Amino acid sequence: CRGAATGSTRTTAGPAWPSPARTTAWSPPTPASPSDTTSSRASTPRSASCKADKCVIASSGFQGDIKALQKNLAARELLYQHQHNKRMSCPAMAQLLSNTLYYKRFFPYYAFNVLGGLDSEGKGCVYSYDAVGSYERTGYSAQGSGSTLIMPVLDNQLKSPSPLLVPARDAVTPLSESEAVDLVKDVFASATERDIYTGDKVEIVVINKAGTRREYIELRKD
């Protein structure tokens, strides 16, 4: 099973309002029934935006750059739709985001991104980025100020056991959608406790083949 989460930092150049925590959590399909592919993701209102209908980006960092980056991607996605007569797939958007970030390698977007959605086979995918576009498809990820608190928990829960272990352990533990969402809520609640920049609210975006839904969860406001 896999999940992905991203925390967030308070904007470096914005007013001093408390920023909501950001988290992205993602859980993969259960192997027993490949037709039930589900993926769950959460991202905050400030940084999340829907790109294709099966692809969502969550960003943390400098709000100005985040806004510019997401607008840029939205415009490019619209152009893609005009030219190719279909919406952009998640892997395509992942590459586009990487290229867009690297384009400003020498004056980067101060944005730490996690992209999530369903790929063309309907399986969930999570892509995690640094500020200049280095990216990797993973099962789960966390970015932002709370990430150092969240990532170890996700590793503990979701990382596949080492293939070197004897006897061989089953690599994939299926995580259902509700389990994934619960895990996300838990990690955020935990991160809120210790990270001063994480708190207030979290927006959880869940993408599955039925569609996309959003939940807003209140967090500690201190």
Next chain:
Amino acid sequence: RQQKEENSTPEPYSCYGHAPLAHLASSPDRRRGESRGGRRPRMFRNQYDTDVTTWSPQGRLFQVEYAMEAVKQGSACVGLRSATHAVLAAANKSANELSSHQRKVFRVADHAGVALAGLTADGRVLSRFLRNECINHAFVYDAPLPVSRLALRLADKAQVCTQRSWKRPYGVGLLVAGLDESGAHLYYNCPSGNYFEYQAFAIGSRSQAAKTYLERRFEKFNAYTPDELIKDALSAIKETLQGEKLTSSNCTIAIVGRKEDGTVEPFSMIDSKRIQEIIDSMEAADEAPAADVPAESSSMQEDRGDAPAARDAPAADEPAAPDAPAPMDI
């Protein structure tokens, strides 16, 4: 010679009814060489039509006029609008039976689209330009580009090609239909760089039949429902087919507008199944095709009367229809 001038295509910006410099015609055309001077029947057009940057003595730019001729060669397109919706329809003509037909209706943005007649390659390039303009405007202003500004940008681009010696005018006429804050709009952009707003218009070959059909009805269009607009668009296209049977495979229809509940119906093609349903219901309603004879006012009354009844049949489909096409069903 004056006779020949009068026979040429009438041009909106020509203000001369005669040839004031007729006496110059007797001098040989330097560019063509003297061998032509004596024998060839002289037409004014051929002396001044080599460059788009050459005026004729009558104050005409023949290359631009020739470009407008190219529009008349393309297959027909029709546009109409009500206060809240705009509809574009195009007759699909394929080069031969083996090939697919050319795309004539393009989505430019969620709130606007174009139908074109003439050199479709030019039209494709212009559609791409319009798409970029809409995207850039939305990026900067976070608002859709108003349709009049869209038409203006297109017209300015066309005008550039009428004033550069290394360019040629675009050989395509575009019907730009869209929705903005002030309602639904329909514009016609010529290769000359002129554009006008219309309640309804038709361009392309045999468009006069469609124009006549629309001229008789346009005063009522503002109050039309979207379905009525679509029906009239189909009827207008039928006029241009001149006897050929109207089916969903030889026409394309697109609609954009603001629904009654205030939400926007984005620009989208109507899928062929639904077009066929509408055509079938139209044929069931009126026995005779819409007459070109103006005296048939009573039959027109019948058409109007029958149309609401016929509309009830597809009405059940209507709630599903806007959702039925896939989002990218262009």
